[in-house]
Amino acid sequence: MKKINNEFIKYFDKIYKKDKNTFFKELENNLINNKKQFIITANPETIMVSEKNEELRNAFLDKETVVVADGIGVVKGAKEYNYPISETILGIDIAEKLIQLADLHNKKIFLFGAKPEILEKLKSSIEEKYKNCEIVGAVNGYVEDKNEVFKEIETKEPDIVLVALGIPLQECLIYKNIDKFKKGIFIGIGGSFDVLSGCKKRAPKIFIKLKLEWLYRITKEPKRLKRFYDNNIKYWLKIKRNKK
Ligand code: UDP
Secondary structure, eight states, X not given: OOOOOOTTHHHHHHBOOSOHHHHHHHHHHHHHTTOOEEEEEEOHHHHHHHHHOHHHHHHHHOTTEEEEEOSHHHHHHHHHTTOOOOOXXXXXXXXXXXXXXXXXXXXXXXXXXXXXXXXXXXXXXXXHHOSSSEEEEEEOTTOSOHHHHHHHHHHHOOSEEEEESOTTHHHHHHHHHGGGOSSOEEEEOTTHHHHHTTSXXXXXXXXXXXXXXXXXXXXXXXXXXXXXXXIIIHHHHHHHHHHO
């Protein structure tokens, strides 16, 4: 039996263990039944930042929050401590699925985040492709008072709220405001609007298949290298050190 004495255990314990199809079925049920839900998509960065940021940590560990593995690093890290997670469930895939489900069930979506031109493109492409869902609001991520945006979201009573501001801001804002809502599926999805709008390319299929999307992003944006070191290399060093 492997030694289980690690500060990351609390996170691995919390992460959704079942497969993606089951998760999507539960998601659809929640949407149909107006069940409020906050989804955090966790990768090693989310765990490393949670260690330093109390607000994000509280959101992550809250029993009402559903946390899915948004990267292979989390699935492999959890495995080191005998926490089997079926597979990764990526934020961008959840966002796409939510938009499809909104269309299928005539639901209302609110988009919050990214640069104005990206948001506009995304909004038009959703409206063009999906005729049965309604975008009840779209606010770019560079407005001054981001808290104020949640007041607008409240008045629109959306069924789905996609927040693309980057971690930890998106999770902290959702967590701070979620009690005011009676329904809605809330999720922070980082740079996904950039990709979903078609403004930024997702990694070629082979990278996705080999679970190397992170590597593709670094080669495209070398400035991510420091972020990668701080959040991924250090994450593994911690896991390996704690297991000795
Ligand atoms: N962003 C924003 N407002 C801000 C800071 C960031 O809307 O004040 C957006 C940014 O335009 C990008 C996303 O948040 O679309 C963060 O992207 P990043 O690639 O850093 O996130 P990741 O997917 O790596 O978590």
